[in-house]
Amino acid sequence: MASAEQPLRADARRNRDRILVAARDAFAEAGFAVPLDDIAARAGVGPGTVYRHFPTKEALFQAVITARVTDLVTAARQHADAPDPGAAFFAFLTHLGAEGATKRDTSDAMTVPGPLLADLHDAVATLLARAQDAGAVRPGVTVDDLLTFLKSLFTAVHDGPDPGRAERLFTVLIDGLRPPQAPPAATP
Amino acid sequence: MASAEQPLRADARRNRDRILVAARDAFAEAGFAVPLDDIAARAGVGPGTVYRHFPTKEALFQAVITARVTDLVTAARQHADAPDPGAAFFAFLTHLGAEGATKRDTSDAMTVPGPLLADLHDAVATLLARAQDAGAVRPGVTVDDLLTFLKSLFTAVHDGPDPGRAERLFTVLIDGLRPPQAPPAATP
Amino acid sequence: MASAEQPLRADARRNRDRILVAARDAFAEAGFAVPLDDIAARAGVGPGTVYRHFPTKEALFQAVITARVTDLVTAARQHADAPDPGAAFFAFLTHLGAEGATKRDTSDAMTVPGPLLADLHDAVATLLARAQDAGAVRPGVTVDDLLTFLKSLFTAVHDGPDPGRAERLFTVLIDGLRPPQAPPAATP
Amino acid sequence: MASAEQPLRADARRNRDRILVAARDAFAEAGFAVPLDDIAARAGVGPGTVYRHFPTKEALFQAVITARVTDLVTAARQHADAPDPGAAFFAFLTHLGAEGATKRDTSDAMTVPGPLLADLHDAVATLLARAQDAGAVRPGVTVDDLLTFLKSLFTAVHDGPDPGRAERLFTVLIDGLRPPQAPPAATP
DNA sequence: CATGAATGAGGCTTCATTCAT
């Protein structure tokens, strides 16, 4: 019995990978509006070849970020095991920060609709809720808030060349997420 | 040859204004991708009339954005007069947050190249520097950090439907921007 | 109050007509598969102009035959007034035969779906039913049968150059439509 | 160089046959527009294999049609043996009607150029001439009249869903083909 | 020989821009 996911022929596999790489770069540079023909040209294939692998431009876009989302979900679930809820949450956040600072399409990955995003959402929700229950993160903030903030942060980081920006903005986020401090009581 | 700055005829002036308003609304709702014919229809003019006033769709977009930046610069300068540097900075930030939450093209406004953007940059730089000097904002964060991040935050906020998100995220941002609290001193 | 159907500008009217003529010819020659760009070229306009007048290739096709169907319906209704049901039916049929022999797209007109075709259908149904009730046309034959037969006949006539074919086939149809004759009784 | 007529290897022969069957079915169902990949899939082979056997989609189509014409010619010749010329002619016509009602590409079969069509033409001409000579079919009608009309009739019949239509129309055709009845003599 | 991946011309449609009215 052959496996349901029979391996692609060598040439097809190679082209599929080249298309995905080209698409990742092209989408990162020019957004979804980039012509599919350009992606094909970048990959060194004809547009028809792209359609052999992905039925739609939208499907290609989805495929580009699916891999990334899968990784994020895995990371989130791993951190869920940590004993200290606050530490677990911030550790995952740090991991996410490192990912986002390095890989341009992380922010896209956090936006695409579909079941995978729901998985990510749920995994982060668990981390966040536990951290909030433990008083380590300010209440009110939702998972979507958090993901939106991060997405923006990643976009911003990739907008300019300043290498320190990621760290500075990330510090702002982390401190902003902590529960509000009572103003220091004036001690006599 | 007519003078370069001759005042427009009354009807032309009126049309120009209606086009700008229509364009602002249309861009705010549908982004740059909105067909120019739709903008013309909104303004109640033919597409040819739009081209009489703006040589290009891009130029029209810039014109819309320019008005927005001008407003932002004005606001920044007004806040610069406030006595408390920290309050002034955060008040402007709040104003900016309200603008960005309401108008979809605020983020575009923060990207437009040209001297106006430099003005915005400078005005915000002044506010920020004074606030940092006064110890009201954590050091290290730069104007570019802030503007770049806000730009993408506005974009992200507009992608989702939750109207409270902008406010929650701004709270996080503001608290994150405050100087880090010394960890509670171990009291003997 | 302006009329609901404000007249087109002269140039638009001219182009619309040219497009309709070109489309009629092109569809007649090459069927629906003819590229829309070819139709545009025949009409001496750009493809975009075709789309200004007809939202879809399908819509253009419909428009081409609408005019023809309208004429047919009118004729059918006029013949409905004749006193002798059989004569009325065959007179209309003869008219239809002449039309179909002359104008290449008559057969298309009898196939396109839509409200107009229903009108034609109804008008012919009336004629046919009355003729059948009067014993002038064999029972069992339906309107669709008749229209299908005619459509085929027209197509056949236009397939070849033989000028007498239309008349010969038409005679076959008419005689075939009459009620079956009892075989001549063998008279002693 | 191998001989032009060398017998195919067993597997190649089998594939060729499967392709022809698949093509016949596919063309019958969806017309010439059916994608060649669909035909290949139906036959359980790759598209490349189809091209090993037929240089062109058009060639494959012709091959399918040729088989059909061969059958028709055979039938016509068989009916030519019948003793009663009128009965022979109408029997063949009935057979043709059944074929055309069942198989969508019968009408195409009647169009294919080449010597085979001439054979069909001749065989039917013989039947028709004998029937006309015997007074069983009205004079004047030619083989081309008949074949051309039948061709388009089959096309039309297949466009509609009414399965009884073909039979009703064939009755009309057959009765219309019979010699005209003398109008009932006015009996004193 | 078979396979099925790749090619790329071409189809329909949209829309920024130009131009006759």
Added chain:
DNA sequence: AATGAATGAAGCCTCATTCAT
């Protein structure tokens, strides 16, 4: 000066055909 019709370059996608495996 305004109008809105026309233009035509892309954009997405399909599919007949070729070619590496």
